[in-house]
Amino acid sequence: MRNPEMFISLIKIVVVLxxxxxxxxxxxxxxRRLAAAIQNRIGPNRVGWQxxxxxxxxxxxxxxxxxxxxxxxNKFIHDLAPVISIxxxxxxxxxxxFGDHIxxxxxxxxxxxxxxxxxxxxxxxxxxxxxxxxxxxxxxSNNKYSLLGGLRSSAQMxxxxxxxxxxxxxxxxLAGSLELDxxxxxxxxxxxxxxxxxxxxxxxxxxxxxETNRLPFDLPEAEPELVAGxxxxxxxxxxxxxxxxxxxxxxxxxxIITTLFLGGWQLPxxxxxxxxxxxxxxxxxxxxxxxxxxxxxxxxxxRWTIPRFRYDQLMNLGWKVMLPLTIANLLATGFVILLFx
Amino acid sequence: xxxxxxxxxxxxxxxxxxxxxxxxxxNIIYSAFSLLFTFFGVAGIxxxxxxxxxxxxQLLIYVGGILVLLLFGVMLxxxxxxxxxxxxxxxxxxxxxxxxxxxxxxxxxxxMTDWKIxxxxxxxxxxxxxxxxxxxxTYLLPFEVASVVLLVALVGAAMIARRDRAIQxxxxxI
Numbered sequence: 001m002r003n004p005e006m007f008i009s010l011i012k013i014v015v016v017l018x019x020x021x022x023x024x025x026x027x028x029x030x031x032r033r034l035a036a037a038i039q040n041r042i043g044p045n046r047v048g049w050q051x052x053x054x055x056x057x058x059x060x061x062x063x064x065x066x067x068x069x070x071x072x073x074n075k076f077i078h079d080l081a082p083v084i085s086i087x088x089x090x091x092x093x094x095x096x097x098f099g100d101h102i103x104x105x106x107x108x109x110x111x112x113x114x115x116x117x118x119x120x121x122x123x124x125x126x127x128x129x130x131x132x133x134x135x136x137x138x139x140x141s142n143n144k145y146s147l148l149g150g151l152r153s154s155a156q157m158x159x160x161x162x163x164x165x166x167x168x169x170x171x172x173x174l175a176g177s178l179e180l181d182x183x184x185x186x187x188x189x190x191x192x193x194x195x196x197x198x199x200x201x202x203x204x205x206x207x208x209x210x211e212t213n214r215l216p217f218d219l220p221e222a223e224p225e226l227v228a229g230x231x232x233x234x235x236x237x238x239x240x241x242x243x244x245x246x247x248x249x250x251x252x253x254x255x256i257i258t259t260l261f262l263g264g265w266q267l268p269x270x271x272x273x274x275x276x277x278x279x280x281x282x283x284x285x286x287x288x289x290x291x292x293x294x295x296x297x298x299x300x301x302x303r304w305t306i307p308r309f310r311y312d313q314l315m316n317l318g319w320k321v322m323l324p325l326t327i328a329n330l331l332a333t334g335f336v337i338l339l340f341x
Numbered sequence: 342x343x344x345x346x347x348x349x350x351x352x353x354x355x356x357x358x359x360x361x362x363x364x365x366x367x368n369i370i371y372s373a374f375s376l377l378f379t380f381f382g383v384a385g386i387x388x389x390x391x392x393x394x395x396x397x398x399q400l401l402i403y404v405g406g407i408l409v410l411l412l413f414g415v416m417l418x419x420x421x422x423x424x425x426x427x428x429x430x431x432x433x434x435x436x437x438x439x440x441x442x443x444x445x446x447x448x449x450x451x452x453m454t455d456w457k458i459x460x461x462x463x464x465x466x467x468x469x470x471x472x473x474x475x476x477x478x479t480y481l482l483p484f485e486v487a488s489v490v491l492l493v494a495l496v497g498a499a500m501i502a503r504r505d506r507a508i509q510x511x512x513x514x515i
Contacts, residue, residue, distance in 0.1 A: 117393050118393050118397050121397040122397055125397050129400070129404060139416045154409055
């Protein structure tokens with residue numbers, strides 16, 4: 001191989017993709033089992049031990065189903081929309097650092113796919129692209145429920161993007177960098193941003209719920225009003241792609257929340273133990289996965305415990321509560337930094 | 342042709358072809374949609390020029406904001422697919438004169454300008470930092486003026502869109 005760096009990058013991409021897709025499959029199972037537990041049911045436990053092969057059965061079922069495109073739909077855009085959704089959901093993960101460095105086969109490997117100078121802006125730009133998958137699928141299906149779902153979702157995503165961006169700026173001010181690995185390094189020890197930026201954390205998590213279309217903000221697919229919202233007219237593997245991208249988005253949001261507010265791969269007091277480098281790196285990755293898992297559980301439990309917002313409540317919350325709160329947080333952070341540094 | 346050139350030509354090709362579709366397509370939704378790829382191609386060229394901040398800002402503002410609103414407008418118009426788009430030729434002689442004049446002016450500027458040519462590609466550095474500093478020091482006034490202009494435009498747009506309601510509120514309630 002002439003270019004070892006490119007080779008390493010390719011390997012990292014493949015490994016992260018495989019882990020992500022597997023994780024997404026098991027998040028679906030986890031969600032179904034947890035939902036069942038919360039609703040006092042049993043849930044899927046027949047396929048394999050405790051339902052562990054259920055995700056495989058689901059995928060097989062989706063692949064074997066007929067792909068139906070409505071007669072009056074715009075076929076090209078109808079086909080393209082789920083692809084946009086899934087590619088946006090998967091590419092966002094590229095800038096998330098899931099560990100520090102690891103030495104494997106004599107190579108010092110950075111545990112992040114792409115260290116982009118403007119990491120945070122890259123995330124914001126890609127999440128703003130996520131609107132297209134939903135909007136275009138809603139329009140291309142030529143179905144009024146789909147169109148309404150698509151429009152709702154784009155209005156919701158555009159509104160909450162602002163609050164999301166503003167709540168990140170506090171974190172950026174504290175770290176003094178837009179790069180995600182620098183932000184993680186700035187949170188060494190117990191200087192996690194969740195303690196330094198509590199308001200920013202809360203607004204960011206709420207905005208993340210809205211951006212991933214999760215309950216209590218899942219108006220784009222509100223079943224009682226819109227059948228299934230933007231993916232009403234999708235079946236088979238294309239529906240599967242939408243499903244996959246919803247959970248991939250959720251996983252990526254949890255990873256970003258961990259990176260920005262929960263210290264990323266940092267584990268306090270680990271450096272003092274004097275572990276060999278290799279094990280230290282593994283512990284870092286483990287800490288990252290553990291934190292992401294906790295945030296994921298939080299996402300799932302919220303979905304099954306809180307009812308859906310009404311549309312005007314959603315907009316009021318976004319523009320009249322979240323936006324002023326984030327701006328106030330920004331001003332306060334600026335003042336504190338000016339006074340104490 | 343090295344790797345760098347290949348990527349440049351790829352993005353240039355994407356930009357030009359999609360821009361041509363924007364102009365020549367008879368279906369308005371395809372025009373709006375291929376504008377997405379035009380913006381993408383331009384953003385890719387920005388990245389190649391090591392202007393990472395501008396590339397991301399391009400995606401954030403044009404693709405994530407403006408184009409979504411544009412698509413909104415297009416999707417909510419009646420009979421989107423069968424809209425009569427006039428792409429025939431009208432007023433051939435005056436149009437060709439104006440096009441020739443514009444092209445001449447552009448070519449003149451292109452050849453007369455003393456372009457600043459960088460022989461080697463500079464190392465990737467953080468552009469956001471220096472950009473932010475310049476906005477807050479050297480270019481503070483233009484920056485503030487631009488933001489005030491945008492604010493005025495926003496208030497004006499809201500005012501025009503809600504004119505009926507505003508007039509009703511002004512009427513004395515009997």
